Amino acid sequence: MTSIQSSARMVGVAAIAVSTSLFLGACTGGSGAAERNESGTSTTWLEDLEPIELTVSHNPPEKTPSAQAALAFQRAVTERTDGKVTFENFFASSLLTAGADGIDGIGTGTADMGDIVPFYSPAELPVSTWASNLGAVRYDTLAESQVVGSAASFFDYMESEPIAEEFASHNLKVLATNATTPYELICTKPIDSLDDAKGTRVRAAGPIWTVGLEALGMIPTTVAFGEVYEALQRGVIDCTLIPAFGFIDYNYLDVAKHHIPANFPHTQAMAWAINLDVWNSFPVELQRIIQEEAVHMPYDVSVGHLEKTAEFGEASEKSGIVHHDPAELNKVLDKRYSDVLKDMVSTAPAQIDDPQSYIDTYVARVDDWRTRTKELGNLPEQGQTIQDYYLSLKDPDLDWYLNELRESVRSKIP
Incomplete structure (x- = not known):
């Protein structure tokens, strides 16, 4: 099993050098001349470093x-x-x-x-x-x-x-x-078709998900992140849109029993x-x-x-x-998000030259x-x-x- 362990990080770390351009960034710090250990790292800068x-x-x-x-x-x-x-x-x-x-x-x-x-x-x-x-x-x-x-x-x-x-x-x-x-729907009601989706109130995290919800006839609804559980519980919204790992992190399975893994972006x-x-x-x-x-x-x-x-x-x-087949929804979403990528050329900020x-x-x-x-x-x-x-x-x-x-x-x- 792969796990997050700081000791495992040390394997091969000494072999990684980092550029002084965008990876390392502009450096105004530095320790000047110093002895170096076998990995090439200075041995005196750390002694001089204040906590x-x-x-x-x-x-x-x-x-x-x-x-x-x-x-x-x-x-x-x-x-x-x-x-x-x-x-x-x-x-x-x-x-x-x-x-x-x-x-x-x-x-x-x-x-x-x-x-x-x-x-x-x-x-x-x-x-x-x-x-x-x-x-x-x-x-x-x-x-x-x-x-x-x-x-x-x-x-x-x-x-x-x-x-x-x-x-x-x-x-x-x-x-x-x-x-x-990818973001997925967890809902308090079943959604198997575009007719089911129409008029469904969904908490969306940002614009890229809003366009997909609107294409399905759903109603993007503003709910503070910390209030989503209660909003589902009280019927203020019918669904929330979040990666599936969030269903666990925020206990949404207690109040929403219908999962629709439609093709929304990550x-x-x-x-x-x-x-x-x-x-x-x-x-x-x-x-x-x-x-x-x-x-x-x-x-x-x-x-x-x-x-x-x-x-x-x-x-x-x-x-x-209950896991619901999103095939009918995906036909609409795939077309809409293909258009999102095409539209990026005309919506780019001035800082993007090409x-x-x-x-x-x-x-x-x-x-x-x-x-x-x-x-x-x-x-x-x-x-x-x-x-x-x-x-x-x-x-x-x-x-x-x-x-x-x-x-x-x-x-x-x-």
Whole structure:
């Protein structure tokens, strides 16, 4: 079983070098001449480093895969700095949200680092919000959406100058990103057809899902994230749209018994960002350690999301969940989201010089990682019942994926 363990991170880490361009970012820190150990890392900078405690804001609760991946990252950084760098965590948006106040709060120092959801803040992050429409790219399976999508997202953010400049304008640097599995409907009533869907009130997380719901004749409804459970329970909404692992994280199976895995997009990028002034204050050796460990984020989150999705498969049997065939809905959704990708050329912000080239590069990156996944991975195929497919995601073997992420970072060095 693949698990998130800081000790496992140390394998091969010394071999990863990180570029001084977008991957490492502009460095104003540094330790000057120093002795170096066998791995090439300075041995004196750490002795001179004063203790650092970083304040971290998390949008999700502590038990979620993304929060657990962040904690694994922190343990590894603390271990590799001999306890010199530690972290104080605030979960479930108790300090900042992942929207505009998170952008401002991390940028101005209320927190030193935290997660940002770009499409929550289209005014502040127009380029990243536009790029989130790339979540409409179709994947062959749920697992491929998570694994391939996370790699495509990670390298998009690490290599895109417009995105780096956009975050830097808010005094932020992105350290890592991950995608999610596709969003799926969990409802209090059965939906087997377009007639069933028409007029259904659904809580949607953002614009890319709203367009799909509207195409189905559903009614996108605004409900605060923390109020979704009660809204389902009281009949304020009929469904919510969220990745299947969220059904477990937020206990929605207690109040909603109908699962419709229609072809909605995933979140293209959940960004993990640090205050740029804080980053630039670090010696380059610490920056390197942080970036090396950040490579693990898309891996750790992917493992966690797939394991939690398998938990949904197990829990659905016990909770009496009915899985509905989404074929009729998918015909409409596939056409609508194909149009979303086409429309991106005309809706690109001014910072994107060649929108079609940007999109083509992203799709090529998806194809590259899809090929790697088919050649190296052993992801379950979706040619089985809905229930059996979700159960097949238990204990995903993604060690090859971590190795590919490391190798791909290495290949970006000039």
